[in-house]
Amino acid sequence: MTLFETLRDRCRTEWEAYTHHEFVTELGAGTLPQAVFRDYLVQDFHFLVQFARANALAAYKSRTLADIAAAHRSTGAILAETELHLRLTERWGIPRAELEAAAEKQATVAYTRYVLDCGMAGDALDLHVALAPCTIGYAEIGAQLMPRLAEQGGQDAHPYGEWIAEYSGVEFTAASRAAIEQLDVLAGGGLTDRRLDELTEVFRTATLLEIDFWQQALDSGR
Amino acid sequence: MTLFETLRDRCRTEWEAYTHHEFVTELGAGTLPQAVFRDYLVQDFHFLVQFARANALAAYKSRTLADIAAAHRSTGAILAETELHLRLTERWGIPRAELEAAAEKQATVAYTRYVLDCGMAGDALDLHVALAPCTIGYAEIGAQLMPRLAEQGGQDAHPYGEWIAEYSGVEFTAASRAAIEQLDVLAGGGLTDRRLDELTEVFRTATLLEIDFWQQALDSGR
Amino acid sequence: MTLFETLRDRCRTEWEAYTHHEFVTELGAGTLPQAVFRDYLVQDFHFLVQFARANALAAYKSRTLADIAAAHRSTGAILAETELHLRLTERWGIPRAELEAAAEKQATVAYTRYVLDCGMAGDALDLHVALAPCTIGYAEIGAQLMPRLAEQGGQDAHPYGEWIAEYSGVEFTAASRAAIEQLDVLAGGGLTDRRLDELTEVFRTATLLEIDFWQQALDSGR
């Protein structure tokens, strides 16, 4: 069993609440209000900026050239995802200047700064565990929603087809698998019980903060 | 005009909304529901733990022995305030084990980790500006609520008399004055416009996160 | 066997070279040139300032109130040791202004910044292992030199009596024992082989940098 599977099993309730959140099911069904999705897109932009910082932090915290290079590639992947995101928001009628000027909301600040603090105060494993609900969870959600595309007449016919296609796509799926393997490499063949408990709390808190992030978008439409 | 006054003037609306929040006025009037105050006390415990870390971070970031020693004294003051807090929560019937086991809520995570990240990514001035709404704001709120004590027959008759007495007391007032002076010392006799804009955004965000912290307690009672 | 003993055994050669360095034996014999000791005192002042920062970093990196408070006490102990040091340097005719104005030499920068970087990039255990050659090593050296005091007619008759008395004294010995226990607490009942190898390299490098620190003082007299 991978470390990721162990953590997910230990936080099964929170993980279900995150990956099957009302935001996710409505997005899959295409019934999510567009204003809610637009609010999500704005906050997700700020999220990606902070996640690029978190991956740069992982490079700083690395001990070997190979680990620095791997974290550098991850940062590059986040920056590329942000460029995709900017094109997506443009098509949704949100100009870049508006995106950058928009204030970060509370759930955005809470999740991103929690991850950065875990990474700074802990070690590289703490950081990667805090990143896992995002990196690995989004791929799981993408895979879970992919059948919705065909049911609704393909990617172009689905209002959120582009989002679903991106997170169920080849690149994101590969990045998720690499993140799962990376956790096991960092765990180095074994963890003490106390360490596993600590990491479980990091994983649980990060998952709860992902739930808050979906909820924040839903609440914007009320 | 001190740097603190400049920042407060530039964020006047947010500052008023924070220092005259419904939580504050109800606490002063003694009409705040006890369950709300209890929820606040639990989250404030976690808040103090993270603020002790933020003051330790200030010591780490210092360049001179005098600055390290000053930040060390601030950390000591927060740890002492936490001990007071533990006695207060005990009198409110919250055992220490319950406090430590209680999860940090979103607004607690958002505010504390934002401050820590400001301090880590920026310099000592960024950190102290992010801390100011708490350190200086609580003293302002204490002074503003002090007359409520006499109106309600003194500290012992007021349901939240102990809290008001602490934050309007000699020690906390002196700590607030020292924090105001420290900001001017760190600003070193001048700031560029761009730097002042950056610091204003830090101050504004931290103030908004304080508002969320009051609101989180109020919401717990609904 | 404690983690400290494991690390010392794995770096036996370096540990011997550090704790029985020519600087140490000449200091014990009272034959160390005074100019060398004076150079050491100046650099040790800068060393203590950076070590106070390293202990503040440990407080920042702590997860619990108890761990923050423990690291805060360690920082306080270093600041107190620095005050003692300032009195000692004054008696050796080095005014405080001269101390503070003196440049940090290379071996001072190398050791202190290495420890700080270990602590920042790694976790709390990395930091405490990097601090161990200083905290625990000085107590071992103090105990080893204590008999030299009696041989030379007591502390007052020995040219370096005050230094030997301080590091063989009750307080420093207790601090060293606490540091040994702290390592085992942080190791949490077990380490993987890979982790132990990493920590061994940190301990070895820190010990080598302590040797360079003694050598730097000796070289100043040549």
Added chain:
Amino acid sequence: MTLFETLRDRCRTEWEAYTHHEFVTELGAGTLPQAVFRDYLVQDFHFLVQFARANALAAYKSRTLADIAAAHRSTGAILAETELHLRLTERWGIPRAELEAAAEKQATVAYTRYVLDCGMAGDALDLHVALAPCTIGYAEIGAQLMPRLAEQGGQDAHPYGEWIAEYSGVEFTAASRAAIEQLDVLAGGGLTDRRLDELTEVFRTATLLEIDFWQQALDSGR
């Protein structure tokens, strides 16, 4: 006058001692012993690994997407320079495994960890000032040594032709110019006297540590 020129003027003696160090002039003349150059190459590998970490730190410390992306590109440039370096060391008969296994010497630890600590404890400007003697200084040295290539019959005939060609080349020169501009952008149109004094001390210390780095290589041949 750029900030870089101001700093160089304020540390003119140290800057001359660094850019016209015996190591540099012997390297230009082709008279540097090969064993000395080989020792330098091994330490420079470790240097580059830590400088990649320092650039990743700059990305972490950035506030905007543009600044994160710029620091990410710098990290990428260092990683590419490291790949070039690995090919160079291979041609000099130093296998990669030997490079990675070689211990970091004192001057390497001192310089790299000083830069990382400056960056972590200060802000982005402190970090870039600490990096400047390397980034900008190497391009200045490259330009200064370029005429030596023609004098000795071209790059292939010069024993250190490849090194001189790299640091006088188009890419490195452009990177140096970008670093000079970046300092002025970060200074944001003005610095207080106190801030300029602080940055001067950072620049001076980093330059002195570069001198120690050359000297360490020369000393290896004695």
